[in-house]
Amino acid sequence: MKLGKTGNNKFLKQFNETSLLELIRLNKQISKADLAQLTGLSPTACGVIVSNLLEKGYIREAGIGISKGGRRPNLYELNPKSYYSIGVDIDVDYIRFILMDITGNVEYRDMISSRFDQSVSESIAFIEKKVRQIIERNAIREDRLLGVGVSVPGMVDNVTHEVIFAPNLGWERVDLESMMSGMGNFPIYVDNEAICSAISENWIGCCTEQRDFVCINMKSGIGSSIFADGNLYRGCSGSAGEIGHIMVDHNGPKCACGNYGCLETLVSSRSMVEKAQKLVRQGLIADFSDELDINSINSIDFIIDAVKAGNESARVILVEAAGYLGLAVANLINTINPSRIVLGKELVKFSEDILEHMRNIALAKALKYPASRVEILASELGEDSSALGAAIVPLKKLFGHRL
Amino acid sequence: MKLGKTGNNKFLKQFNETSLLELIRLNKQISKADLAQLTGLSPTACGVIVSNLLEKGYIREAGIGISKGGRRPNLYELNPKSYYSIGVDIDVDYIRFILMDITGNVEYRDMISSRFDQSVSESIAFIEKKVRQIIERNAIREDRLLGVGVSVPGMVDNVTHEVIFAPNLGWERVDLESMMSGMGNFPIYVDNEAICSAISENWIGCCTEQRDFVCINMKSGIGSSIFADGNLYRGCSGSAGEIGHIMVDHNGPKCACGNYGCLETLVSSRSMVEKAQKLVRQGLIADFSDELDINSINSIDFIIDAVKAGNESARVILVEAAGYLGLAVANLINTINPSRIVLGKELVKFSEDILEHMRNIALAKALKYPASRVEILASELGEDSSALGAAIVPLKKLFGHRL
Helix, strand or coil, rough: CCCCCCCCHHHHHHHHHHHHHHHHHHHHEEEEEHHHHHHHCCCCHHHHHHHHHHHHEEEEEEEEECCCCCCEEEEEEEECCEEEEEEEECCCCCCEEEEEEEECCCEEEEEEECCCCCCHHHHHHHHHHHHHHHHHCCCHHHEEEEEEEEECEEEEEECCCEEEEEEECCCEEEHHHHHHHHHHCHHHEEEEEEEEEHHHHHCCCCCCCCCCEEEECCCCCCEEEEEECEEECCCCCCCCCHHHEEECCCCCCCCCCCCCCEHHHHCCCCHHHHHHHHHHHCCCCCCHHHHHCCCHHHHHHHHHHHHCCCCHHHHHHHHHHHHHHHHHHHHHHHHHHHEEEEEEEHHHHCCHHHHHHHHHHHHHHHHHHHHHEEEECCCCHHHHHHHHHHHHHHHHHCCCCCC | CCCCCCCCCCCHHHHHHHHHHHHHHHHHCCEEEHHHHHHCCCCHHHHHHHHHHHHCCEEEEEEEEECCCCCCCCEEEEECCCEEEEEEECCCCCEEEEEEECCEEEEEEEEEEEEEEHHHHHHHHHHHHHHHHHHHCCCHHHHHHHEEEEEEEEEEEECCCCCEECCCEEEECCHHHHHHHHHCCCCCCEEHHHHHHHHHHCCCCCCCCCEEEEEEEEEECEEEEEEEEHHHHHHHCCCCCHHHHEEEECCCCCCCCCCCCCHHCCCCCHHHHHHHHHHHHHCCCHHHHHHCCHHHHHHHHHHHHHHCCCCCCHHHHHCCCHHHHHHHHHHHHHCCCCCCEEEHHHHCCCCCCHHHHHHHHHHHHHCHHHHCCCCEEEECHHHHHHHHHHHHHHHHCCCCCCC
């Protein structure tokens, strides 16, 4: 890394400070001499920046390192519990909240059921109240809050950051960043939920070493996000990765978008729940209706539980969905040629044999060569991945990363 | 652009020289003073580099510019016919050759029919002979040949540059770069044909201003390439964009890859020709067989000509193919969110009404928002796009571009 000389230039100073902070993060613990060597800055210039970072509280002393000739140097590291960020993940039936410190440590997490027949402003009021509570109960100084990241299940314009369309929330053209800006003297960052998951997989999950990967999230709908050549790929207007409406079955059911056989009509928690309800209602599957009351089938968990209890009809629902998902995954393997595909949100609830079925179809339908280079795995961050990613967005900003 | 100080560092010197050359290319004509201002190098350092570039012959003086105070400056520009590159595009039934000078000007082009029942080494011998002819007949000094770019209809590994698999040529694991390295004292660059087309569209075609675009080429097979955020996107092992084997019809014909309803079985010159031959052979389409002898149906041109002559059955073949292509294009719009999709190779032969049919299906099947941001158009570079792109590869190297 070659940095500019420090001087009176405010932007250059900020750039050098950000770069040193990122080097401290990446190296965990590091001396001024090593920072000088890595950056090409003079030891004096590094000393000034380190003093600034100490004074602002971002970093702290971390003991004494090994001598490389001369006296043993002081080491520096990120200062835990100094600065914070908040991540909010909005979905149809819940909102998740994460409080994270500058080191990526989760200080607090919560999930609250929500009713999204509320208006946008009611929803925002609800979120704002909860964010204020988190700030107060954790005694966080507002100048130490780096920002609030908000994850939404919809398309977000990559220039204006407006939520273009979040069909499952019934939102269209919602400028969430502006609407939430009154919350406090800290920035708000709105992004798509699959993109937030990719951010967390790349920062603290299973893709910290991957340059080309895809995250597929299933919940009320299904969407994906693409990391290409080490960076988020957003497309020309921010909607890259929207695989929910690729056609996987000509003869499939009609979709809300007007077409037939969209992936989302066959692989989403909503579509699977509807399928289960329908079969029970029609009395077509006796063993299924015996076990479950139709009113209690309102979440994929009931299908998952029924499968665990040995119900074959419930299993067929998952197997069919896994098959269609396999087709979509094959398309992504051919088109994107990723080294990893990470399955997130409610897909982590699928049992290993169902996932294996999906993998087999995906790898059989994809071209041999890219299929031999890809790993398909369930996220270890589970259903929190988007909330975590939303909380990481302000950290990425602090450490000078592209978003 | 901030460049390093010139000095004894060979790499830094090369870097600065490359950067100045690129600035001269981009600005068409430019003075030393403006180069110094754009790069942050001293006027003296710029003067030294410009002298080197003049001496090597890359640039020439281009008259006198406008005074910005002081005397009117000398301008410099790329020196046409100084350095050259050759592009070779290998396909099943022809090989195309392009000789291009440093300014991107095409000095010579040729297309030769070929029979690819030949062995790889026979094919290479044939290409080498032709390349030597081009060099000799155009009196090109070997030290002025920047390299030979070779475009192949198959997957090319992005690290080893080996041709992994080119099914329509019957090639598997062919290290073309090594095999052709004996041709002369200049580098050989092997790349995928759709990627070569994207390179030419971005350098001299309709995508010089686009950061996110997709090129779709149809010939013996069908493939695509992706420009993401201003750079070629190759995926983790070089096969990104291989859309020929995405499934577009469950009930479609069996593909050589073992699956059913791959795009290539429905949209490729080969599949359309086979369809025409079959219909004629079965006597199912009288008006079609009246006009055309079955033996003469060996290229898509015959179908195109029949449509022009008003043959409805031939038209149905194109309309069906255009419909399936529309589905694949819709997938790409949703997944990649490009600002442009450029249709190349034999797709440029489709008449505007057939293309309009395809566009209508693609835009109806895609999500509204990304569909509203994309333009779908036929390449103006026509069937030469890959040969041109192959010739541009050595130029990109010279001007310091990522490949």
